[in-house]
Amino acid sequence: MGKAAAVNKTYLKFRSKARKAIKRLQNKVSQQQNQIDKLINAVQDLQNRVDTLEGFH
Structure with missing residues (x-):
């Protein structure tokens, strides 16, 4: 195998x-983004409940 072919094989x-x-990292980022979205939704839900309760006072 010539030097160029060996270099090419190593590069590939x-x-x-x-x-x-990169794919593994993208999957991890995607999973973390989903968890963040769930947390945001939970916080918004709690905020809505607090707002509702404050409306009763």
């Missing part, structure tokens, strides 16, 4: 691993 391996790592 690295690129494949890098792409997989």
